[in-house]
Amino acid sequence: MATAMNTIRDQDLVELLRARGHRVTSQRLVILRELRRRATHCTAEEIHAAVRESLPGTATPTVYATLDLLVDLGLVRRIDAGGPALYDARVEPHQHAVCRGCGGVYDVDGRLHAEPLLRAAREAGFNPDGAELIISGLCERCAGQTRESA
Amino acid sequence: MATAMNTIRDQDLVELLRARGHRVTSQRLVILRELRRRATHCTAEEIHAAVRESLPGTATPTVYATLDLLVDLGLVRRIDAGGPALYDARVEPHQHAVCRGCGGVYDVDGRLHAEPLLRAAREAGFNPDGAELIISGLCERCAGQTRESA
DNA sequence: ATTGGTGCAAATCCTTTGCAATAGC
């Protein structure tokens, strides 16, 4: 089922699964591929719809379980931005901006410098392994509408 | 209904509501007071239970609507940490750490320096008005259990 | 007197659970 093009990209998932004693299943491969194909965050539902095309029988709980696993393996970021959870396989350092008006989520490129806070967490007995920044505000369109209606 | 002690603290809410053309209701006062009394983040459900004691008939949708409004007014922070939304009226600069194991949310004192990212967002046409950092990892207890079971 | 807020009931949305069948090791 794996094409030559995808084999290289699938490699890291296969190795991580084996290393952790998990099984390599087509659902897992297809779901990660789908997340990587779209270079943006998407919901479990969107992934489910896309995955159905290559793997018609795929069930909702499988999608959720797999997304959880991919997050655990560190291959996917989970973004909690108020609505349904978003999943993101984009690897470049970037954060997310959420519009208070329309709920849209936008990428903001740039590295997050949270070392002092991670250190503070560590000193308080917490073992951090990552951090997510959510910027909130108004997107261009919603800011414009607010101004017009005021 | 307002006691002398609370009047001072309620003042900012009353003024903000008036300024924005909203009405001053006892539900709004009581919900904000409750959030301020507990110096930690809590769920809508917890607030609801607490508010029922002084305002027995209070309905779920009222609690949600009021919390939304308080967040809009900038008096309360909303924290999306994977489970039910948390609301926090603590004013000292601090962020939150969420345990992957038990889901617990802990305060991490310290100011967040996200100016470069906020600037990047602004340059991309977004109008930021705040940012929330969620640190993820394992709390002391869960980290211990993982080690034991390994 | 107006109309924004509230309470109630019910709906909706997202996510998880329980269990039998399947497929990876």
Added chain:
DNA sequence: GCTATTGCAAAGGATTTGCACCAAT
């Protein structure tokens, strides 16, 4: 063959909606 993973159906929990009544301005 053993057991993790899957699919299916259904439950569960959080939040929102629609509408009638109430109460702040």
